[in-house]
Structure formats: structure tokens, C-alpha cells
Amino acid sequence: MLNPSSFETRTALEGYSIRQANALDAFIAEEVFPSVIVSKEQVKLYQYGTENLKSYDTRKDDQAEADEGDYTVFATSKTPQPHKASQRWNPADAKDFDGPVSNVEQDAADICVERLLLAREVLMATKALTTSNYPSALTATLGAGSTWLDAAGDPEGNSATARAAVFTACGKEPNAAAMSWTTFNALRAAPYIIDRTKFTSPMMSVDVFKGLLAGWLGVGEINICKARKKTAVEANSTQTISDVWGDEILFYVKDPGQTLKKMAYGITVMRNRLWTRSAPISHTGGGDGEIMKLTMGWNYVQEPAAVVSSADTDFIAGYLLTNTI
Secondary structure, eight states: OOOGGGSOOOOOOTTOOOOOOOOGGGOOHHHHSOEEEOSSSSEEEEEEOSGGGOOOOOOOOTTSOOOOOOOOEEEEEEOOEEEEEEEEEOHHHHHHSOGGGOOHHHHHHHHHHHHHHHHHHHHHHHHHTOGGGSOGGGEEEOOTTOSTTSTTOOHHHHHHHHHHHHHHHHSSOOOEEEEEHHHHHHHTTOHHHHHHHTTTOSSOOHHHHHHHHHHHHTOSEEEEEOOEEEOSOTTOSSOOEEESSOSOEEEEOOOOSOOSSOOOSEEEEESSOOEEEEEEOTTOOBTTBOOEEEEEEEEEEEEESSBSOSSOOOBSSEEEEEOOO
16 A cells, blocks of 8 residues: 655745745835944044034225134044844754755844844834934924824925924935835825825826925935834734834935035944854754854944034934824
């Protein structure tokens, strides 16, 4: 009699598998807090005072000396912090697992990178979306009936207020905005947007809408945070997945170049680029080799670039609008 168990009843699909994870373009930390690579663990960011805004009477006779100007400079300290992620893998699994999931070392690397990117995104959102990190003139909350999903919502008016406030605070108007994918998606059905487009653009692609929204908000680009995070314990029957970025919209001055005497909203001080270490775990494994542990990491800190003063490190090149939808 034939034994059915001796037959292979399932064949793995080669070159095909399913995996849920944040895509690389879901993260916007680098857009909001551009990286600057440094070679020290402790650095200082210098900022000039506002003396250049002082108006002098420059009318002087030939026999009179010109008035001398003055300026001040202060520094804020930045200290990159270490961030690490690790994952172990067993060489035996590479031989025993089906082809689509047999590259266990690559899987370990992917997991580490994703953990590091997600952690950086969560820290970025926490820093940017905390209202106490802004002077009172640079943050506002929309009340009930005035959100951008309400008929009385005024996206262009709110945006004009935000741009004017940033311009007053730092002398440069915001050229970028950031929001969650949930907010961006919801705004496609906002009464204001529908009224704006009902006679000209009854249907439009996501890219076209993104461009129109940037124009209405008065910025050159919109960065959309699509990253999501899970807070439930593994194996919990109820899994809670939520947005990293909430319903807030950030208007900010984006200048990713590493130059002198610039104006910018935020900065990521990066002590080093991503590093990788791989080592065997002693006294483990079997005939195919010891179990390996892959560790990856980097040292960085996300901070405001332009601030109020040396004693007040609130953002001055950004405006946070909350409860938008």
C-alpha cells in the first residue's frame, strides 16, 4: 500500500512570498530632520542673533564716521545617542527552510533596518508633534466645526496664518508641509477641496491632488508619513496598528544642504552612518555552524535647527497645526 505521507503535497512558490512592513518611502524623518554627519559625540550648532534686522540711519556726511553694527552668536549643544537593533539567525535554517524564506541572513538584516527606521520615525514624530516644543505663536488647534473636513473649514486661511507666523519668527516662509497618509487621504473628500475642484477636476490622480494641495497650502512640497506601528504584544489575538503621525500638519522651512548661515526647521546630527556587526553566539548551533547574531545601529539625535535663544530651544522655523481632520 502506498503511504501518502511519503509524497510531497505542497510545493513552495519560488520567487513569491508575502510580507507586511513599512515601505522605505513611508518614512519622512530625513525630510523633516535632514542629516548632518559629524565626527564627534558632542557638537555645537551656532546661531546668529537678530541684529541684522536692526534698521540704522545710514545718512552720514563725508566728515562723519559711519555707525558700527554689532552681532551676537550663541550655540546649542547636540549629543548623538546610540541606537541598535539585533536579530539572530541559524545557518541550519538556510538549508531546512523552503526557498522563498531560506535567506535567513538577509531577513535578519531587513528586520534590523526596519526597526531602526521605524524607531527614528517615531522619535521624529514625537519631537515634531509636541506642541510644547513651539512658541505659542507657532502652533494652533482647530476647534469643532472648523476642521478641514467641516464645511466651515478654511485650509487656505489657516495655511496663510501658519506661513505668516513662521515668516515673522525666522524671516523665511515655510516651503514644505508634512502630514500623515490618513490626513492626506481624508482631505481628498474635504468639502473645501470638493468645492475647489468640482468644475475643473472631477477626477484626479494622487500625484495631481498632491500638487494642487501643495499649491493651496502655499508650499513647494508635501511630505506624507505613511509609516505605521504596532503596539500590541506579539501573539496577542488583538493587534493594534496605528499611524506614526497623527492628524497634525506641520509647515516648516526645509533646507537639507549643509551650509553656513542658513535657516532650517530641524536637523539630525548623525555621529556615523549605519554600521553592521555579525558574530557567532558561543556554545550554540549544530553541525551547520553556530547561531549568528546580526547587530546594526547608528548614533544620532533629532533636534530643532533654528531656535528661540540659547535658553529657549523651541522651534522657530515651523508651525504646528493640530486637529486638522
